[in-house]
Amino acid sequence: MKPFSTTFALFLLLLFFSASLLEISMAGSAFCDGKCKVRCSKASVQDRCLKYCGVCCEDCHCVPSGTYGNKDECPCYRDKYTGTGKRRRPKCP
Template identity: 40%
Template structure:
């Protein structure tokens, strides 16, 4: 509807413009005739004003109205046909065949088992007694001779130690095989100075210097004297 109204307005505007243009052209023609009649007069007639050229407005583009959507009409669905089930046939009775008569069970005759005959008893002879051993009269024990008393080992007399200078050769001999000779010499000199004794040899024989030598210990409760 709006598009048709716009088209009608455009047509009316075009008719109005064309009528104005035709009327203006007629007026111009009459003026020319009047000029021809008064052309002998020397007074020049004023030039008619130029009429503005009115261009007709361009028609607006035609706008097509959108087509209304066609409603989709679904055909009515046919009514559901009720499913008619055929009547179920009556159950056929199950006829069991007659059971045949059971045949009597005939047991086979049991065989007669005879007991086994006992084996013959072996004749056991009484064992012959072993001959009596000949017992010899005990021999008298041999007299044991008494062992001689164990004598303690004899050692050469210890060299006398009177001063610290006497300890140097004795400790040098005592520590000559020690892995740390300087440590051994220091401990030996201390023990020799206090106990006035150095054991003979490179090891052992510590008891020969008495308890003073054997019971002297370090701060860690180890024997101090070599």
């Protein structure tokens, strides 16, 4: 009976540790969160806009001003695309 309780305690400790790492990795920077909130304020699908804007901001360290357009202010943000060929679309909102 003792090995089971030790294994269970180790499992709970591992689960707790992995959950805390997940929370840290999902937290965005204050800069990106604020800029993306403004950028996505008029988006029809806000959660998707915030997700992709956050990814692009973390990679490029900038977000264009306004709620649409102005992508020339941030060339890295402007030049990010998904896929190739016919399915190639801008990644950043």
